[in-house]
Amino acid sequence: MNEQNKPRPLAEQISELTTNRLSVYLRCLNELDQSGVRTISSKALADQFHLNAAQIRKDLAYFGEFGVRGVGYYVKELKRHLRQILGLDREVRVAIVGAGNLGLALADYPGFRQEGFDIVMLFDSQSQKIGLHSRGGVPIHDIQDFKRLVHREKIGIVVVAVPAASAQGVVNKVVAAGVKAILNFSPGALRVPDDVKLKSVDLTVSMESLSFHLAWGDTTE
Amino acid sequence: MNEQNKPRPLAEQISELTTNRLSVYLRCLNELDQSGVRTISSKALADQFHLNAAQIRKDLAYFGEFGVRGVGYYVKELKRHLRQILGLDREVRVAIVGAGNLGLALADYPGFRQEGFDIVMLFDSQSQKIGLHSRGGVPIHDIQDFKRLVHREKIGIVVVAVPAASAQGVVNKVVAAGVKAILNFSPGALRVPDDVKLKSVDLTVSMESLSFHLAWGDTTE
Numbered sequence: 001m002n003e004q005n006k007p008r009p010l011a012e013q014i015s016e017l018t019t020n021r022l023s024v025y026l027r028c029l030n031e032l033d034q035s036g037v038r039t040i041s042s043k044a045l046a047d048q049f050h051l052n053a054a055q056i057r058k059d060l061a062y063f064g065e066f067g068v069r070g071v072g073y074y075v076k077e078l079k080r081h082l083r084q085i086l087g088l089d090r091e092v093r094v095a096i097v098g099a100g101n102l103g104l105a106l107a108d109y110p111g112f113r114q115e116g117f118d119i120v121m122l123f124d125s126q127s128q129k130i131g132l133h134s135r136g137g138v139p140i141h142d143i144q145d146f147k148r149l150v151h152r153e154k155i156g157i158v159v160v161a162v163p164a165a166s167a168q169g170v171v172n173k174v175v176a177a178g179v180k181a182i183l184n185f186s187p188g189a190l191r192v193p194d195d196v197k198l199k200s201v202d203l204t205v206s207m208e209s210l211s212f213h214l215a216w217g218d219t220t221e
Numbered sequence: 222m223n224e225q226n227k228p229r230p231l232a233e234q235i236s237e238l239t240t241n242r243l244s245v246y247l248r249c250l251n252e253l254d255q256s257g258v259r260t261i262s263s264k265a266l267a268d269q270f271h272l273n274a275a276q277i278r279k280d281l282a283y284f285g286e287f288g289v290r291g292v293g294y295y296v297k298e299l300k301r302h303l304r305q306i307l308g309l310d311r312e313v314r315v316a317i318v319g320a321g322n323l324g325l326a327l328a329d330y331p332g333f334r335q336e337g338f339d340i341v342m343l344f345d346s347q348s349q350k351i352g353l354h355s356r357g358g359v360p361i362h363d364i365q366d367f368k369r370l371v372h373r374e375k376i377g378i379v380v381v382a383v384p385a386a387s388a389q390g391v392v393n394k395v396v397a398a399g400v401k402a403i404l405n406f407s408p409g410a411l412r413v414p415d416d417v418k419l420k421s422v423d424l425t426v427s428m429e430s431l432s433f434h435l436a437w438g439d440t441t442e
Contacts, residue, residue: 020426020430023423024426087435092435101330104322105325106323106326109323114425115425115429156435157428164332181431181434182431183424189270189271197431199427199431202245203422204333205245206404206422208244209237209241209244209420210404210418210420212240214378214401215306
């Protein structure tokens with residue numbers, strides 16, 4: 001990663017909600033590109049995918065001028081820009097800690113590979129799992145070798161899929177190995193230093209939001 | 222579910238962010254209860270779990286007066302109230318469509334069962350999977366029998382864990398069966414009627430947010 005050659009946006013201005021929307025735009029552009037669409041206006045993009053045209057223009061304006069008057073966006077070009085903005089123009093290597101049901105399923109999840117994430121290895125502490133592979137062929141390593149292998153394999157993102165009680169301990173180990181980006185599937189609050197980005201996918205919170213809807217009816221978005 | 226006997230909040234005032242926070246509070250109270258803590262102030266709750274005390278008071282105020290002056294909250298009582306608010310005071314029965322890696326992992330995910338969600342069945346369209354079970358014993362049924370079984374088994378929430386290309390078709394089938402709450406793991410935008418609540422967990426969006434962080438440094442929350 002050569003940061004000096006990149007046009008650097010004011011990263012602190014870019015909220016997580018913005019990057020989430022950029023991901024969604026990229027997904028839409030992938031679909032359009034696969035359908036052979038070559039150009040699209042922000043309005044047509046918004047209409048087709050139930051997005052907000054003004055928001056699209058505002059989000060993209062952080063990063064430069066991508067639209068062409070009278071044409072809109074060139075689909076392939078905007079796709080390329082979004083992939084660069086999201087850091088997907090280089091290989092992103094990923095390790096998963098926890099070779100339980102969820103960790104093994106994530107290791108073979110085709111959605112990650114399609115977007116250019118390379119799931120390189122799993123880690124577990126249970127000796128009977130070490131040396132085995134996921135169905136898709138991702139090898140399971142001993143968590144004892146975590147730091148050494150993460151350095152050797154240039155892992156950028158670590159996915160934590162361990163029981164809640166072990167999660168903070170694992171996260172501490174991940175941080176100590178110098179990893180700056182963690183995707184966590186364990187419930188509960190976890191602490192990381194300021195320079196480490198932690199995203200948590202709390203499946204129980206999602207289910208409880210649905211349960212609330214069933215109990216009380218519509219909620220606003 | 223007897224809605225008439227429930228104190229009905231102005232559900233349209235309660236945002237998704239609020240219900241997400243209520244879930245987090247419940248998780249914190251579970252931990253406190255397990256540790257034998259009997260009462261806690263909003264400030265102590267906030268300090269211990271990195272939350273915002275004013276926000277806690279505001280979120281709970283939608284639903285009544287739970288704090289006691291000079292005491293704070295009674296942990297067990299607030300837990301009970303939150304479970305009621307989130308609709309967890311009754312059994313929530315869940316079916317999963319898609320018995321691939323992710324669907325099977327979700328069927329056996331212990332976090333769901335701990336919070337009172339009952340994963341009753343899986344559905345798939347591949348005939349060789351039908352009649353089999355997840356490792357944890359959740360049976361796999363034919364998607365052809367979806368409507369009949371969902372009614373018979375009083376399924377409240379359906380989890381969709383199918384490839385992106387099949388997702389809208391499956392969601393249409395789920396909606397047609399009268400289900401009002403869907404948790405979707407497929408990438409891309411899906412359409413549901415206004416009275417159906419759809420929550421999407423887009424794992425690729427989460428990963429891309431981390432990738433952005435690796436490429437550009439800190440983002441604001």
